[in-house]
Amino acid sequence: MANNFTTENELKTELINLSAILGLPKGTEVFVSDIHGEYDEFAHIMRNGSGNTKQKIAELFTGRLSSVSQKKLAFLIYYPSEILKRTKASIDDKDDLTQWYMDTFNNLIEMLRYTANKYTRSKVRKTLDPEFVYVTEELLYADNNMETKQLSYQNILDGIIDLQMADEFIIATCHSIQRLVVDHVHVIGDIYDRGPHPDFVIEHLARHWQSFDFQWGNHDILWMGSLAGSKLCMLNLLRICARYDNLTILQTAYGIDLQKMVDFSLKNYQAQTVFLPKSDTGKKISKSQATIDGCVQQAAAIMQFKLEGQTIKKHPEFQMESRLLLEKIDFDRQTITIDGQTYPIQEGCFQLIDREDPYQLTEDETAIIDYLMEQFANSEKLHRHINYLIDNGSMYLKYNDNLLLHGCVPVDKNGELLSLEIDGHKYFGHTLFDYFDEIIREALKNKATSQDVDMIWYLWTGKLSPLFGKDRMTTFERYFIADKKTHVEVLNPYYSLRQEEWFADKLLQNFGLENGHIINGHTPVRVGESPIMANGKIFVIDGGMSKPYHKTTGIGGYTLLSNSYGLQLVTHEPFTTRDKAIKEMTDVVSTKRVIEQAVSRKRVAQTDVGKRLKQQREELLKQLARIK
Numbered sequence: 001m002a003n004n005f006t007t008e009n010e011l012k013t014e015l016i017n018l019s020a021i022l023g024l025p026k027g028t029e030v031f032v033s034d035i036h037g038e039y040d041e042f043a044h045i046m047r048n049g050s051g052n053t054k055q056k057i058a059e060l061f062t063g064r065l066s067s068v069s070q071k072k073l074a075f076l077i078y079y080p081s082e083i084l085k086r087t088k089a090s091i092d093d094k095d096d097l098t099q100w101y102m103d104t105f106n107n108l109i110e111m112l113r114y115t116a117n118k119y120t121r122s123k124v125r126k127t128l129d130p131e132f133v134y135v136t137e138e139l140l141y142a143d144n145n146m147e148t149k150q151l152s153y154q155n156i157l158d159g160i161i162d163l164q165m166a167d168e169f170i171i172a173t174c175h176s177i178q179r180l181v182v183d184h185v186h187v188i189g190d191i192y193d194r195g196p197h198p199d200f201v202i203e204h205l206a207r208h209w210q211s212f213d214f215q216w217g218n219h220d221i222l223w224m225g226s227l228a229g230s231k232l233c234m235l236n237l238l239r240i241c242a243r244y245d246n247l248t249i250l251q252t253a254y255g256i257d258l259q260k261m262v263d264f265s266l267k268n269y270q271a272q273t274v275f276l277p278k279s280d281t282g283k284k285i286s287k288s289q290a291t292i293d294g295c296v297q298q299a300a301a302i303m304q305f306k307l308e309g310q311t312i313k314k315h316p317e318f319q320m321e322s323r324l325l326l327e328k329i330d331f332d333r334q335t336i337t338i339d340g341q342t343y344p345i346q347e348g349c350f351q352l353i354d355r356e357d358p359y360q361l362t363e364d365e366t367a368i369i370d371y372l373m374e375q376f377a378n379s380e381k382l383h384r385h386i387n388y389l390i391d392n393g394s395m396y397l398k399y400n401d402n403l404l405l406h407g408c409v410p411v412d413k414n415g416e417l418l419s420l421e422i423d424g425h426k427y428f429g430h431t432l433f434d435y436f437d438e439i440i441r442e443a444l445k446n447k448a449t450s451q452d453v454d455m456i457w458y459l460w461t462g463k464l465s466p467l468f469g470k471d472r473m474t475t476f477e478r479y480f481i482a483d484k485k486t487h488v489e490v491l492n493p494y495y496s497l498r499q500e501e502w503f504a505d506k507l508l509q510n511f512g513l514e515n516g517h518i519i520n521g522h523t524p525v526r527v528g529e530s531p532i533m534a535n536g537k538i539f540v541i542d543g544g545m546s547k548p549y550h551k552t553t554g555i556g557g558y559t560l561l562s563n564s565y566g567l568q569l570v571t572h573e574p575f576t577t578r579d580k581a582i583k584e585m586t587d588v589v590s591t592k593r594v595i596e597q598a599v600s601r602k603r604v605a606q607t608d609v610g611k612r613l614k615q616q617r618e619e620l621l622k623q624l625a626r627i628k
């Protein structure tokens with residue numbers, strides 16, 4: 001870096017530039033989690049800057065704009081094209097419309113100026129639409145107190161209207177404001193599964209946000225694992241897609257041919273109540289589609305249970321023998337005996353299971369799985385999306401003193417770090433995360449060994465998986481046994497200990513951090529529970545976006561904001577549809593609870609970026625000394 005500057009003046013200019021950046025207020029970080037394919041809701045939260053836009057409008061315009069006008073301005077910023085269309089349709093008079101454009105330009109430029117003031121000009125320029133950079137900068141940095149400048153400001157606005165660029169300009173400016181309100185986005189896992197459009201979520205981040213990171217969730221692992229060659233990951237995600245009536249994500253979005261699988265499923269299975277799909281979108285599922293979903297779910301589930309058996313037997317170190325369930329079925333009586341207790345099987349669909357060798361796949365099943373794996377491997381779009389997850393993601397992230405991870409750090413009931421022993425090595429605490437991180441990267445960027453592939457599946461369901469955090473996954477029991485006792489999945493002690501401050505301190509220390517917070521997703525925050533734990537050191541910000549889970553969470557969920565003033569918790573109401581949000585101007589974001597108020601505004605100098613900039617400054621100073 002330092003080598004780019006050769007003359008004394010160049011070096012000094014850069015030093016001044018760095019000092020200016022270090023003194024700016026820290027940018028706003030947004031933390032979201034558990035999006036579960038709910039693109040419209042996620043996009044809404046990104047568009048409204050997780051409530052930040054509304055707040056900035058209030059700061060700027062209260063006393064000048066009524067609360068209704070503030071709301072209208074906010075919704076214009078979130079959904080510029082739609083609101084423009086509606087407004088134009090509602091104003092008949094030409095002069096009134098011109099006046100509306102003028103007022104809107106002025107308000108938007110003021111908002112842009114307000115949101116841009118904590119960034120350097122060069123950073124602001126990057127958020128502007130290239131077509132409007134010149135015009136916008138003229139307006140943005142105009143000094144309205146000077147008469148001549150004001151005149152030229154007015155001329156520019158008139159020109160935009162005369163040249164019929166008004167709508168495009170408004171849309172571009174609103175998008176720039178959206179990008180400036182939030183500086184950095186953290187997605188703490190589970191983009192995939194259950195909801196309709198995880199693909200749009202990834203595309204949205206890649207297109208609109210220069211600065212974002214992911215911490216992988218257990219559901220994301222299924223998709224990553226499928227590309228790495230894990231048949232078990234693929235079967236699990238296929239089963240979940242069928243369960244949530246979302247086979248189109250595979251067929252349409254990722255171009256995966258499911259015809260063979262559908263034919264095979266319809267030939268061998270029939271509709272059953274426990275395999276009825278759950279509608280995520282509220283739309284009615286036709287009978288024929290429900291039959292396809294149900295049969296695919298059964299076929300995938302049975303293949304999954306068979307392959308699980310094989311994998312568990314191959315890996316005693318996984319300690320999952322208690323999950324060897326197919327051998328415990330009494331096929332004649334249609335019962336299963338688990339831990340000495342016999343339960344009736346409801347709606348068994350074991351016709352393709354060989355009683356003598358229950359974990360053996362049939363020839364047809366083997367062929368179908370191979371075909372599907374090939375389809376996954378050949379999906380160019382899936383590769384692109386998973387590469388985003390790999391390149392911008394990790395098992396955990398240390399960012400501005402905070403520790404971001406999806407699930408948990410596995411511990412025993414006393415809070416001692418539990419270790420997973422693989423090939424004589426013990427991995428625990430941060431080394432457990434590093435171990436899995438390396439395996440995933442290696443498996444997806446280079447070549448996956450069969451050991452890697454099995455380890456990736458272990459991350460989905462193993463009891464020492466930091467992304468899962470439960471003692472077992474009771475998929476079999478949930479389908480086939482009515483007794484709810486058997487459905488219980490016991491959470492790792494992490495989830496009760498995370499109320500304790502000493503526990504948070506201990507974990508932060510293990511990860512080499514001191515004063516930060518731990519931020520998790522994964523577990524829905526139930527009605528009446530607080531997302532703030534360990535005396536404000538741990539947050540659970542499951543976004544509660546997953547519609548089928550709204551019954552449990554009551555409210556939609558939470559996101560977290562970290563800006564130069566401190567941390568703020570944002571509560572979300574359940575989101576219905578994008579159309580309804582626009583029509584009724586419902587913001588979703590309801591309350592903001594200030595968690596921590598910084599004594600003085602936090603500057604870039606106090607962030608990770610600031611640390612890097614300071615190093616650069618040291619190097620430049622050394623270089624300057626050499627030149628002199």
Ligand SMILES: O=P(O)(O)OC[C@H]1O[C@](O)(COP(=O)(O)O)[C@@H](O)[C@@H]1O
Binds near residue numbers: 190474489523
């Ligand atoms: O609600 P469903 O579709 O039956 O899924 C339940 C399963 O999902 C899990 O909760 C994992 O998903 P989450 O990461 O979203 O919690 C399993 O522990 C559980 O068996």
Ligand SMILES: [Mn+2]
Binds near residue numbers: 217219406467522523
């Ligand atoms: Mn999860």
